[in-house]
Amino acid sequence: MDTILEIKDLTKIYKGFKLDKVSLKLSKGYIMGLIGPNGAGKSTTIKLIMNLIRKNSGDIKIFGMDNIENEREIKQRIGFVYDENCFYEDLTVMEMKRVIAPFYKQWDNKVFDKYISKFELPKNKKIKQLSKGMRMKYSLAIALSHNAEFIIMDEPTSGLDPVFRSEMLDILYSLIQDENKGILFSTHITTDLQKAADYITFLNSGKVVFSDDKDSIIENYSIIKGNNGILDKAIRDKFIGINENAFGFEGLTNNTEDIRKLLKDKVLIERASLDDIMVYTVRGNE
Amino acid sequence: MVNLILKDILVQKKPFVFFIVFAVIMNSLYSHMDASYVNVIFIMLPVMIIIGCVTNMSIKDEKAENMINSLPVKRIDIILAKYLSVFIFIFIASIIIFVSSSAMNFMGIIHLERLMNFKDVEICAIITIFISSLYFPINFKLGYTNSRYILMSLYMCIFFIPLAIEKLIGDKVKVTPEFIVYINNAPNWQIVSFVICILAIVMIVSFFISYFLYKNKDLA
Numbered sequence: 001m002d003t004i005l006e007i008k009d010l011t012k013i014y015k016g017f018k019l020d021k022v023s024l025k026l027s028k029g030y031i032m033g034l035i036g037p038n039g040a041g042k043s044t045t046i047k048l049i050m051n052l053i054r055k056n057s058g059d060i061k062i063f064g065m066d067n068i069e070n071e072r073e074i075k076q077r078i079g080f081v082y083d084e085n086c087f088y089e090d091l092t093v094m095e096m097k098r099v100i101a102p103f104y105k106q107w108d109n110k111v112f113d114k115y116i117s118k119f120e121l122p123k124n125k126k127i128k129q130l131s132k133g134m135r136m137k138y139s140l141a142i143a144l145s146h147n148a149e150f151i152i153m154d155e156p157t158s159g160l161d162p163v164f165r166s167e168m169l170d171i172l173y174s175l176i177q178d179e180n181k182g183i184l185f186s187t188h189i190t191t192d193l194q195k196a197a198d199y200i201t202f203l204n205s206g207k208v209v210f211s212d213d214k215d216s217i218i219e220n221y222s223i224i225k226g227n228n229g230i231l232d233k234a235i236r237d238k239f240i241g242i243n244e245n246a247f248g249f250e251g252l253t254n255n256t257e258d259i260r261k262l263l264k265d266k267v268l269i270e271r272a273s274l275d276d277i278m279v280y281t282v283r284g285n286e
Numbered sequence: 287m288v289n290l291i292l293k294d295i296l297v298q299k300k301p302f303v304f305f306i307v308f309a310v311i312m313n314s315l316y317s318h319m320d321a322s323y324v325n326v327i328f329i330m331l332p333v334m335i336i337i338g339c340v341t342n343m344s345i346k347d348e349k350a351e352n353m354i355n356s357l358p359v360k361r362i363d364i365i366l367a368k369y370l371s372v373f374i375f376i377f378i379a380s381i382i383i384f385v386s387s388s389a390m391n392f393m394g395i396i397h398l399e400r401l402m403n404f405k406d407v408e409i410c411a412i413i414t415i416f417i418s419s420l421y422f423p424i425n426f427k428l429g430y431t432n433s434r435y436i437l438m439s440l441y442m443c444i445f446f447i448p449l450a451i452e453k454l455i456g457d458k459v460k461v462t463p464e465f466i467v468y469i470n471n472a473p474n475w476q477i478v479s480f481v482i483c484i485l486a487i488v489m490i491v492s493f494f495i496s497y498f499l500y501k502n503k504d505l506a
Contacts, residue, residue, distance in 0.1 A: 052355050053504035075358035086353035088297050088346050099296050102289045103357045 002028045004182035010058035019206045029179035033193035034186035036203035042186040079143025081153040089128035104146035115141035133164045151183045169196045190274035222256040226267035241280030252280035290367030305335045309386040328406040335379035344430040380407045419492035426500040
């Protein structure tokens with residue numbers, strides 16, 4: 001398995017925030033979702049990968065090369081989709097393409113034209129006149145037109161309607177079929193990842209909660225529902241987070257088998273969604 | 287590198303059209319002034335256009351900073367390209383003023399005592415390189431939004447403050463024309479060489495300060 005991205009003990013310290021020894025690995029042919037609440041460190045991690053901000057310590061290797069020492073070579077092979085409009089707003093779709101294309105050795109105008117037609121983007125419209133969805137499509141068309149092997153997307157689906165989000169996930173899914181590309185995709189819309197991602201890395205308060213394949217995560221975590229009366233100290237300790245109200249409790253656990261043995265038919269055990277995992281982990285046992 | 291400079295020119299397309307119109311209007315205004323003022327005007331106008339180009343480049347690049355830094359370039363390339371773009375702007379601004387003023391003069395729309403010459407371009411280059419060498423490190427450190435008044439202030443310092451002082455003091459000290467005329471009439475190649483050396487040192491020092499400030503800058 002060829003590794004596209006390998007991050008080891010990546011640390012970045014800001015005033016009031018620390019990205020703390022983040023480690024993760026992504027291989028060719030897979031989509032990794034980077035999830036976490038706002039301020040968890042998703043964008044910081046992506047900016048560090050793209051060398052937009054400087055790390056305090058740790059290693060980032062892309063295609064087996066250091067991301068700073070081999071910056072030019074690596075960026076030739078990366079397609080980056082931004083979370084906001086970073087293009088020159090006064091230029092048209094085609095003018096902006098003419099600015100960007102010469103930077104890439106493998107730029108392919110035919111591929112660009114194909115995506116422009118597929119996404120129904122108006123060639124002569126100024127970028128500032130495009131809707132958010134169109135700008136995202138444009139950013140994606142640019143990222144896909146130079147035969148990038150690694151696509152990095154920072155919150156690409158936030159603020160987009162479900163139809164376009166679904167369309168975009170289909171595009172990503174079709175891209176990954178040639179097994180030569182890898183995609184890292186940050187979002188807090190976890191339902192998108194449930195559809196498309198193979199691996200999930202969950203960041204919370206600058207730390208990796210888990211980085212594993214999606215199916216194992218879904219298998220490991222469960223939502224338990226039952227009466228408040230059965231919650232003693234020993235049981236509570238088996239939960240990552242519990243939400244209690246007058247009608248009973250609902251909690252997230254990664255000790256499903258223990259709970260099953262201890263409480264048998266006193267509780268209802270359901271499969272946890274990524275949303276559940278994120279919400280309960282962030283809230284904890286407050 | 288070349289692509290970064292080309293990018294700086296491509297994003298200036300619209301301002302260039304504006305600057306041509308601006309040049310035509312200004313030409314018709316200053317043509318009635320006496321020769322000593324024309325000496326200043328042939329330097330002041332191109333510098334104004336270059337400052338406009340640098341300002342426009344800084345505004346646009348600030349918004350597109352993450353995009354530029356995501357391209358397959360190193361930060362040192364981005365810095366170097368900005369410094370080199372200034373030379374392109376000097377060339378373009380001089381062409382705009384020279385062609386527009388000469389054309390208007392030959393067509394009889396204005397009547398100039400003399401045409402713009404290479405000496406004007408030299409002085410314009412000296413002033414522009416000096417101003418941008420002071421401005422770029424601040425721009426790389428603070429970004430355009432936090433440094434937007436600095437470039438204009440530098441321009442004012444070079445042209446308008448001496449003029450204002452002269453107005454205040456009266457005929458006792460003729461600051462602006464004398465200063466410009468003095469450089470304009472530099473007697474020999476030693477002075478020119480000296481100026482070039484000083485300017486090269488200022489620019490190189492400025493470049494390294496910019497590099498030092500920008501290489502470890504965390505982008506927003």
